[in-house]
Amino acid sequence: MKTLLPLLLLLCPWLCLASPMADMVVVHKSSYSLALMKDGKVLTRFWIALGPAPYGPKLREGDQRTPEGRYLLDYKKADSAFYKAIHISYPNDTDLAKARSRGFSPGGRIMIHGQRNGFNPKVQPSNWTNGCIALLNADMDRLWRAIAPGTPIVIYP
Secondary structure, three states: OOOHHHHHHHHOHHHHHOOOOOOEEEEEHHHOEEEEEEOOEEEEEEEOEOOOOOOOOOOOOOOOOOOOEEEEEEEEEOOOOEOOEEEEOOOOHHHHHHHHHOOOOOOOOOEEEOOEOOOOOOOOOOOOOOOOEEOOHHHHHHHHHHOOOOEEEEEEO
């Protein structure tokens, strides 16, 4: 086995480039950061953009806020209006109950996504989404490879 691994790495150098899979994603809206976590340790951290009303939890559809709480990254969407997208399982039962008690729809279709297709800046503007979490396309590629559907995400204020 000791001689097999070096031989494999020589024949298949792309094995060295494989990124470790994250077991959790943690977002801190107040510091505009998204961290990929593995066994409680930060693998990498990305700068994010949010919506024009970044502070406070999402209360209803159209409020341009990003939800806060525990969710799952439940599916990946390669054919999005944005450069790749990963769906966040918002709303959960608590979100639904809160919105309904106020007479509102909670909204939905909250994603982590790259830049709008055809737009690939080196630096992205702040607070341009409708409540989603946006990354630069190169960062979105790294996130895309590092998570599998079902990965938990925690979004803090």
